[in-house]
Amino acid sequence: MTVISKIINRTKRMILTPKSKAVWQVPNPRDSDIYLISYPKSGNTWMRYLMAYATWPELVDIDLVEMASYIPSFQLEHDTAMMIDPASPCNQLKHRIIKEHNAYDKLTQQNVKRAIYLVRDGRDAIVSYWHFCNQRDQTAIPLSNFIEISAKPEHSFGSWKDHVMGWTNAQLDAKLIIRYEDLLKNPGLWLRKSLEFAEIETSDSIIEHAVKCASFDAMKKLEQTKGFNLDQLKAVEFVRQGKEGSWQDTFDENDLELFRRFHGGGISELGYSW
Numbered sequence: 001m002t003v004i005s006k007i008i009n010r011t012k013r014m015i016l017t018p019k020s021k022a023v024w025q026v027p028n029p030r031d032s033d034i035y036l037i038s039y040p041k042s043g044n045t046w047m048r049y050l051m052a053y054a055t056w057p058e059l060v061d062i063d064l065v066e067m068a069s070y071i072p073s074f075q076l077e078h079d080t081a082m083m084i085d086p087a088s089p090c091n092q093l094k095h096r097i098i099k100e101h102n103a104y105d106k107l108t109q110q111n112v113k114r115a116i117y118l119v120r121d122g123r124d125a126i127v128s129y130w131h132f133c134n135q136r137d138q139t140a141i142p143l144s145n146f147i148e149i150s151a152k153p154e155h156s157f158g159s160w161k162d163h164v165m166g167w168t169n170a171q172l173d174a175k176l177i178i179r180y181e182d183l184l185k186n187p188g189l190w191l192r193k194s195l196e197f198a199e200i201e202t203s204d205s206i207i208e209h210a211v212k213c214a215s216f217d218a219m220k221k222l223e224q225t226k227g228f229n230l231d232q233l234k235a236v237e238f239v240r241q242g243k244e245g246s247w248q249d250t251f252d253e254n255d256l257e258l259f260r261r262f263h264g265g266g267i268s269e270l271g272y273s274w
Contacts, residue, residue, distance in 0.1 A: 024107040026074045026084045026098070026145050031173075034114045034198055036071065036099045039126035039163045042120035043180040046214060048099050050191045054202050054211035056089060060213075061222050071097045103158045104166030113173040116194055119208045120180035121272050122160035123247035123256075126150065137159045144255055151262035161265035168270070179271065181244045 003140070026033070036051075038044040045064075052070045053059055059070070065078060069088045072079035082088045083096075090096050093115065104107055130146045141149075151159035168177055176197045184192045188211050195202055212218065251259070260274075267274060 024102075024111045026111065027080050029111060030096060031113050032095050033112075034095045034097050034116060034174075035112050036116050036118075036119070038180075039122070039125050039160050040101050040157060041132060042125045043118045043178075043183060044099055044101075046219070047178075047183070047194065047268060048097075049116060049214040049219065049274055050187065050210050051097060051194060051198070051200075053213045054191055054195055054207055055093070055200050055262070057202075057206045057209055063222075072101055072153070073099045093198070095200075097198060101157055103163050104170050108119045109170070112170075114175070115167065115170070115172055116176045116178065116197060117164075117167045118178050118180055118183070119168065119270055121162050121244070121247070122141075122164070122211065122267065123238065123251060123259055124180075124244065125160060126263065127247050127257065139178040143250065144258055147255060147258045148262050164270065165265065184244055186216075231248040 036044050036047060048067065048071045052062070052067060056070060062070070068076065068079035068082040068178075072083050072090055072091055074080055074083060083090065083098075085091070097116075104112075126147060127143070129150065130143050133146070134141060150157075157163055174197070176194065178190050178194070188207050191207055191210060195207075
């Protein structure tokens with residue numbers, strides 16, 4: 001077996017999650033819960049910070065372990081403990097906000113009534129996700145291989161196309177769809193819309209404060225000085241670029257064709273151009 005084959009096989013094991021783990025096990029679920037969902041590396045961690053800083057403006061430079069008390073992720077054990085604790089700030093909200101990456105399937109259909117869905121140009125998301133997985137897993141898988149592997153049906157998130165079209169077409173009680181590129185251009189506007197969706201009242205000055213606290217520079221500084229304090233992020237440059245159109249600096253013609261084949265439906269429907 002060649003070195004590159006070993007790397008690819010190792011990375012498949014790292015980034016693919018057995019279906020047996022894909023269980024919707026939310027502690028004390030509520031119909032009023034709002035799920036903050038996106039395909040990986042599409043902006044929902046950023047929105048998580050924006051909403052937390054706007055809802056609890058006294059917060060300063062919290063890491064992702066501390067974030068569990070405010071906007072948890074039910075896939076993490078520490079976050080689950082915070083969701084169970086009735087004293088946790090997240091449980092004081094009319095609509096608890098829960099961050100996830102799950103694809104829309106029968107399990108989500110049965111459990112999710114309300115969602116904020118962030119969609120990012122899949123080519124940018126894939127490039128960022130590729131960097132993330134290679135750093136996290138200490139691998140060097142080529143982008144072309146990653147594009148195909150990450151779209152496999154057995155992948156815990158599936159293809160970008162299936163993920164975004166599944167959620168954007170989902171019939172929910174309430175749904176807000178936000179394009180990452182629009183959030184980049186006007187974070188205050190889309191933060192305001194998200195807070196209104198969650199029935200959280202706040203002032204323009206607090207929204208301005210939250211946007212400043214969760215700016216790219218502030219998040220980069222937080223990662224470098226305090227870190228996010230999650231084991232899986234210790235070797236990762238989590239806040240990397242966050243730019244629109246960065247895929248054009250990385251994709252070659254073959255990569256673009258592979259993306260079109262394995263991930264690419266939905267590009268035009270969501271306002272992106274080939």
